[in-house]
Amino acid sequence: xxxxxxxxxxxxxxxxxxxxxxxxxxxxxxxxxxxxxxxxxxxxxxxxxxxxxxxxxxxxxxxxxxxxxxxxxxxxxxxxxxxxxxxxxxxxxxxxxxxxxxxxxxxxxxxxxxxxxxxxxxxxxxxxxxxxxxxxxxxxxxxxxxxxxxxxxxxxxxxxxxxxxxxxxxxxxxxxxxxxxxxxxxxxxxxxxxxxxxxxxxxxxxxxxxxxxxxxxxxxxxxxxxxxxxxxxxxxxxxxxxxxxxxxxxxxxxxxxxxxxxxxxxxxxxxxxxxxxxxxxxxxxxxxxxxxxxxxxxxxxxxxxxxxxxxxxxxxxxxxxxxxxxxxxxxxxxxxxxxxxxxxxxxxxxxxxxxxx
Numbered sequence: 001x002x003x004x005x006x007x008x009x010x011x012x013x014x015x016x017x018x019x020x021x022x023x024x025x026x027x028x029x030x031x032x033x034x035x036x037x038x039x040x041x042x043x044x045x046x047x048x049x050x051x052x053x054x055x056x057x058x059x060x061x062x063x064x065x066x067x068x069x070x071x072x073x074x075x076x077x078x079x080x081x082x083x084x085x086x087x088x089x090x091x092x093x094x095x096x097x098x099x100x101x102x103x104x105x106x107x108x109x110x111x112x113x114x115x116x117x118x119x120x121x122x123x124x125x126x127x128x129x130x131x132x133x134x135x136x137x138x139x140x141x142x143x144x145x146x147x148x149x150x151x152x153x154x155x156x157x158x159x160x161x162x163x164x165x166x167x168x169x170x171x172x173x174x175x176x177x178x179x180x181x182x183x184x185x186x187x188x189x190x191x192x193x194x195x196x197x198x199x200x201x202x203x204x205x206x207x208x209x210x211x212x213x214x215x216x217x218x219x220x221x222x223x224x225x226x227x228x229x230x231x232x233x234x235x236x237x238x239x240x241x242x243x244x245x246x247x248x249x250x251x252x253x254x255x256x257x258x259x260x261x262x263x264x265x266x267x268x269x270x271x272x273x274x275x276x277x278x279x280x281x282x283x284x285x286x287x288x289x290x291x292x293x294x295x296x297x298x299x300x301x302x303x304x305x306x307x308x309x310x311x312x313x314x315x316x317x318x319x320x321x322x323x324x325x326x327x328x329x330x331x332x333x334x335x336x337x338x339x340x341x342x343x344x345x346x347x348x349x350x351x352x353x354x355x356x357x
Contacts, residue, residue: 009035010060011042015202018042018052022122025061031069031118033089039122040096043103054206055103056198057122058110062134065111066119069093071144071308078305090149090295091346093118094288097151098348101125101284106206110198111135111179112191121150124184125284128206131176132191133218137184138173144311145264145303145321147271147294147337154287157278159183162233163222168271169238170259177220188217228253238269238326264303264319265326270294270337277338285348290338292346297337 010021020042022029039057046052059065069089077086100107100122109123112132120139123129131137139148139156148156148168156164159182166172167182179185189197193213200209222229232244232253238260245257260268274294278287298304302322310319323329 008032009038011038013052014056014198016051016053016204017198017202018046018049018055019198020055020057022057022059022066025059025063027070028064028067028114029059029061029119030067030071031093031122032073033085033092036089036093036096040092040099043096043099047104052105054106054108054201056108056110056201057126058194058198059113059119062113064114064119065109065123065135066116067114068117068119071312074299075305075308075313078299078308083299086299087296087344090292093121093150094292094346095348097121097125098285098288101151103127108201108206110194111137111185112194114138116140116173117152118150120152120155120184124155125151128187128210129185130187130189130194130197131179131185131217132189132194133176134191135176135179135185136173137175137179138171139168140171140173142169142263142267142271143171144307145267145301145305145319146298146307147267147274147291149291149295151284151288151291153271153274153278153291154284155184156182157275157287161226161230163226163229165233165241165272165275166222166229166256168275169233169241169263169268170256171263172256172259174222175218175220177217178222180217181220181222187214189213190215225250225252232256238265238272241272242326264307264321265323265329266301266303266321266333267298267307269326269329269334270298273334273338283349285351289346289349293339293341294337296341296344297339 077083107126108128109126110130111123115137139152141148156168176188197213228248228250235241245253306319
């Protein structure tokens with residue numbers, strides 16, 4: 001076994017598998033810029049290493065695979081720090097997301113525990129996504145005045161019906177069965193079996209290793225809610241969606257409406273527009289280019305700093321959004337999220353999909 005250990009991440013070879021362990025358990029394995037770069041370096045090296053037939057990524061500790069990016073650093077940038085550093089982090093992170101989706105070897109993500117934001121980006125674009133009974137997957141960005149990124153709008157736009165819209169606008173989370181239903185995962189393996197699965201991946205091809213451990217997932221909740229979700233979220237505007245949710249007579253729809261209403265009005269409207277645009281953009285790279293625009297635009301808003309303050313810094317859970325209501329969000333405000341960046345564009349769609357970035 002060869003090993004190179006850095007505090008935030010472990011990269012090692014176990015038999016035929018290259019293993020990446022996100023190693024910040026006290027921070028729920030939240031991604032730093034250094035971690036993103038180290039993962040990219042490992043993928044580059046292993047692509048040319050015939051001894052590595054499979055890449056496996058997992059998180060240290062029992063609570064989380066990865067709870068997202070380092071939003072405290074983003075808060076510093078949004079309140080007078082260096083926005084260029086955050087934009088550079090996003091550039092590398094989104095390029096990594098695209099690389100994972102195009103990686104020529106099996107990329108197996110063990111998505112046990114919390115999987116949010118950036119954690120989705122380094123797992124759900126992989127070729128084999130494993131969930132357990134402890135999995136909770138979410139793209140909660142609208143709750144902090146942000147728009148889903150790391151390819152999240154691509155994945156959510158591909159979910160059946162309007163399930164992706166429901167999850168994005170409510171900042172909701174899903175367990176194993178619903179993650180499978182939404183196309184965010186491929187297989188269910190009981191958490192207690194993950195160590196044995198890791199051992200088998202080190203010795204056997206992915207299909208053979210999975211065959212010993214995959215089981216049916218415990219029942220989810222979204223499939224039974226598809227009728228009102230698909231009907232309500234098919235509306236053309238957020239206001240119309242809220243009206244349909246309120247008129248549906250479904251208790252869960254009313255709860256969804258309340259959750260949407262509590263989120264950043266500007267971010268909610270920009271997110272709906274981003275999802276609708278993503279459906280027509282085509283490949284992941286084009287959607288990541290769009291997400292880079294929306295992320296950079298959000299960084300310049302008051303809502304992102306305020307949302308992080310309320311949810312993470314002060315934890316008073318009482319953000320003061322600006323604009324404060326949906327009706328106060330002008331079309332020009334939403335349009336700014338999608339404005340071209342000129343020389344600052346990410347430019348992934350202009351590259352050859354299999355090119356190394």
